[in-house]
Amino acid sequence: MAASPVKFLFGFFMISITLWMVFIFASRLLAWILSRIVGASVGFRVGGWKCLKDVVVKFNKITATIGVLLAVNFKHYFVMDLVCEGAVESILVGEIKLSLRQSLVKLGAGIISKDPKLQVLICDLEVVLRPSSKSSQKSKPRKPRTPGRGKWMVVANIARYFSVSVTDLVMKTPRATAEVKELKVDISKDGGSKHNLFVKLHILPISVYAIQMLSGFMEKPSSSFSCEEFSLSCEFGHDREAGVVVRNVDINCGEIVVNLNEELLSKNKEPLDVFTQTDKVTGPTADYVTTKKPQKKQSAILALAKYTSMFPEKICFNLPKLDVKFMHLQHDIVVENNIMGIQLKCIKSRSTEDVGESARLDVQLDFSEIHLLREAGSSVLQIMKVDVVSFVYIPIQASPVQSWQVGVFVSAVAFQPISPIRAEVDVKLGGTQFNIIMSRLKPWLRLQSSKKKGMVLEEETSTLEKPQSTGSKVIMWTCTVSAPEMTIVLYSISGVPLYHGCSQSSHLFANNISSIGTTVHMELGEVNLHTADEYQECLNESLFTVESNSGSLLHIAKVSLDWGKKDMESSEEDGPRCKLALSADVTGMGIYLTFKRVESLIVTALSFEALLKNLSAGKKATQSRTGRSSKPSGKGTRLLNFNLERCSVSFYGDTYLENSVVADPKRVNYGSQGGQVVISVSADGTPRNANIMSTVFDQSKKLRYSVLLDIFHFSLCVNKEKQSTQVELERARSIYQERLGEDKPETKVSLFDMQNAKFVRRSGGLKEIAVCSLFSATDISVRWEPDVHLSLFELVLQLKALVHSQKLEGLGNEHMDNISGIKDAEQKKEVTVIEAGNLDKTKKKESIFAVDVEMLSISAEVGDGVDALVQVQSIFSENARIGVLLEGLMLSFNGARILRSSRMQISRIPSTSISSDAKVSTAVLWDWVVQALDVHICMPFRLELRAIDDAVEEMLRALKLITKAKTELIFPMRKESSKPKKSSSTKFGRVKFCIRKLTADIEEEPIQGWLDEHYHLMKNEACELAVRLKFLDDYVLANQCPKTAESNDSASERRIHHNGAEIDVQDPSAIQKMQEEIYKQSFRSYYLACRRLKQSEGSGACREGFQAGFKPSTARTSLLAVSATELDVTLTRIDGGDDGMIDILKQLDPVCRESNIPFSRLYGSNILLNAGSLVVQLRDYTFPLFSAISGRCEGRVVLAQQVNS
Secondary structure (H helix, E strand, C coil): CCCHHHHHHHHHHHHHHHHHHHHHHHHHHHHHHHHHHEEEEEEEEEEECEEEEEEEEECCCCCCEEEEEEECCCCCCCCEEEEECEEEEEEEEEEEEEEEEEEEEEEEECEEEEEEEEEEEEEEEEEECCCCCCEEEEEECCCCCCCCCHHHHHHHHCCEEEEEEEEEEECCCCCCCEEEEEEEEEEECCCCCCCEEEEEEEECCCEEEEEEEEEEEEEEECCEEEEECCEEEEEEEECCCEEEEEEEEEEEECCCEEEEHHHHCCCCCCCCHHHHHHCCCCCCHHHHHHHHHHHHHHHHHHHHHHHHHHCCCCEEEEEEEEEEEECCCCEEEEEEEEEEEEEEEEEEEEEEECCEEEEEEEEEEEEEEEEEEEECEEEEEEECCEEEEEEEEEECCCEEEEEEEEEEEECCCCCCCCCCCCEEEEEECCEEEEEEEEEHHHHHHHHHHHHCCCCCCCCCCCCCCCHHHHHHHHCEEEEEEECCCCCEEEECCCEEEEEEEEECCEEEEEEEECCCCCCEEECCEEEEEEEEEHHHHHHHHHHCCCCCCCCCCCCEEEEEEEEEEEECCCCCCCCCCEEEEEEEECCCCCEEHHHHHHHHHHHHHHHHHHHHHCCCCCHHHHHHHHHCCCCCCCCEEEEEEEEEEEEEEEEEEEECCCCCEEECCCEEECHCCCCCCEECCCCCEECCCCEECCCCCCCCEEEEEEEEEEEEEECCCCCCCEEEEEEEEEEEEEEEEEECCCCCCCCEEEEEEEEEEEEEEEEECCCEEEEEEEECCEEEEEEEEEHHHHHCCCCCCCHHHHHHHHHHHHHCCCCHHHHHHHHHHHHHHHHHHHHHHHHHHCCCCEEEEEEEEEEEEEEEEEEEEEEEEECCCEECCCCCEEEEEEEEEEECCCCEEEEEEEEEEEEEEEECCCCCCCCHHHCEEEEEEEEEEEEEEEEEECCCCCHHHEEEEEEEEHHHHHHHHHHHHCCCCCCCCCCCCCCEEEEEEEEEEEEEEEEEEEECCHHHHHHHHHHHHHHHHHHHHHHHHHHHHHHHHCCCCCCCCCCCCHHHHCCCECCCCCCCCHHHHHHHHHHHHHHHHHHHHHHHHHHCCCCCCCCCCCCCHHHHHHHEEECCEEEEEEEEEEEEEEEECCCCHHHHHHHHHHHCCCCHHHHHHCEEEEEEEEEEEEEEEEEEEEECCCCCEEEEEEEEEEEEEEEECCCCC
């Protein structure tokens, strides 16, 4: 009987109900199983045979054990049981739907097949996470398992039929929420022989929101992180040895925007007790840590080499733009950071070298533009292009030997330790510009200064010293950074550019290949610093050809920096020998200054100083409450070396020549009755004024000058370990030039010249000595001229006026606020002074300053036509505070020597005399002692000493008036302090001269002395010649006889022998020849007598003119000479000072007492003289005019100058 339609429908309906009940029962059973296994409640609603709706999974807040796979290389892995509270609170799914579709797969050789694909569609997925809590980890070892190629093929063949698509994914945490609009995961398999698996992940806009509590409500601000698109493509494969490997990884991102604020970056502070408990390290623990370090290093290398096979063979990452914005509402900080064109490429390959086989990673990272701290179109740091190329060599691990000991799995390598990881990094920067904009950095400085330290360490806390690493390194790296051009622009607080610095080429090389640690070498090719205005003018003048150093403020040819550890002696016995050292070498430096540039530097420095002072005002109070250990930590750079091959500093300025009238008061002294009186009115009743007029033409009101300082081979060495400083200088010279006009010659003066100078400063080491210093030089020459003094004085006045005006502008509203601070500071200062007075009984440490100078020359134009010179051939002192030894001392005026001493020692000793004045008795009195081997005082021939004295006095008066006029013109607000000067702690006692031989003479006229000497010599020779000739004539007359009476005997008697030859007396020619020989002998005798005379150098007064050709001997140098031996002179102060000296003058001179004569200058002292002998000699006479032995003189000497009209 055929089935009717009713029966068919009834059967189909019953079967459907049965299947539906079975499906419902299976789903309920699955939900119950999941609830029991996972520990959560699962609920859902069935929307069809392939659809689930309203899926809810709520996890209980209980402790669960979750297996986490740590190493997925299917060869060696461990499973760690993570015992923690459930991190996921609930999972909500709006709808889960399954669908079938077909995908196209390329099998190779142009064959394309259609494979079915099971697609899981998830809509409205929401994951809620609980707050994180503490967790503990326990590792359980498991035996390694290596999946074969068959398992991989099974997994790949199954996974290729699945794909996942998620729409509207939301992940919530207590502090943030992440939203994803669409997420797709597609898995496919290559149809070729390799059986590779392709996984593609595509995510459309990603947004992360930070949740904040505002007014007790949860509010979601703007997106903290957003990414337009994220695409990930991975290719997995299988290797027989390594297992599952990643072939290629390709990551593409859209634009990423990150918004940060101070609340997002704030961290929860840990309690102090927790830190102190974890920070304390005992001795055995420290030893254990030290012993474990080499093992950890080797294990780290093994771990990294172990997982090298998992690293993808090729990685590509592209990010078009990354924007990071930061906002700090409290300090009003809003900045943007942009990085554009990020591209990363990494290729893995194998490399075989001498050390063994290793995996090579070629990493290339490119940035097209980098802008940091950007605001209003300009950024603080701007880099146009960055190229990073690196090569990483990771040694490939060999098969390890595994063993089990006491339930613990141990893995050991049964071969020699593998070589460390090697990395080579090369960074190339394009155009780099760093803008120091103080208006933008000021909020950051305030933010930094407002931070408070959450912890203060006590002084007695034990610290764990870091031992020096002697084992192998984990990573051996080398890094090279090069930048063709770097620019630094400094802006003022108001945002105006001030200075423009540029470096043409920069190179940096760093590595840690050496056994002593990391070394860094840096080179700057050419550095130029310009002011912003001058730099813009240079660009406008020459748009196409701009010289790099034209109009520059600072020019450096080349700079080399070296930083790293060096082997040096340590002050501590057990201290490490390798210390950090920094060396800087500069080949050439030029500093070109003008008043405008100096003014700009001072204004900038004062403004920045005021800014930093305000920012650090609150920071000092915090630092004053924290104690610092006096012992140095020994960390940081301990050795500093600076070498400068040549440096040239030049200053170009102008001196204004303007006529002016200034007050010229006169100060006179009338003694104890009248005292000192200032006369400001002349005798005719008019004010005493001085007219200052320029000596140049009226059209020249400005004098241009330049000061040049050249330094050759300068070196500086600072050793913090030994607390020493050493400075060496081959030569330094300064030249002053002035020029009135283009058609007038320049005036050049050498102001300073020093050669082979050296300065050493070290700690004393002894308890009584604080610092020991040594200064040595071979030659020092110093020159002073009034024009140079006036030019530099005007420059100093201009700078003082500038600083004063800037300080007045900077006070403003802060003046009233500073009054209270000043009062508090004065009160604290008074308390400090009182406390210091009680502690003054302790003895202060002294400082030793040694001096060794081979030649010192000081010359000066002390008057109109007066040139003074002080020359010392040697200066030596072991401690200049006690005494100085001078050798070859000479004082001259206009080339004429006034004073000369071969050896002189100047020293000071504490005074033994007790002063009657109570105030003076509180200070330390020092007596000065001058000891000399010989002193020669000479009055040169026709040297106008009185004219020299008047010229010096007029020079001093002119300098005083001119400086006063310039002060009133440039710095009128400057006023002389009416407060009396504080007396020094050291007082001038008595002066004592101990001279073994003192000679004072008046120089003879050169031609007079020469004529006297040669007159006596010629007189003696003439008398001797006359006697010789007379003897010859008498002998000839006695032997003459008639020729007829001659015989043989008489002929033989007439012959005489002279100089080995026979001379006939009767022969007139022979007699004449003999007379000529006598004349020659007499002249030769006179010549030898002149040669035996020791010529005197003279005083130098007659080096030019007619008198310069006559040089008498040393015996005829002086006209009148006074010499004393064993001279002992003591000079003490006259009681009453100037008034006491005037009283003495009135006692000695009745005219002075009756007329009440005023005096302008007074010099005087009590004198006590002891001499062993005293001789007064006139010229070269045999006997002296006066001779005495053991002389003594005691009295008072006063030199007074009467006031002129």
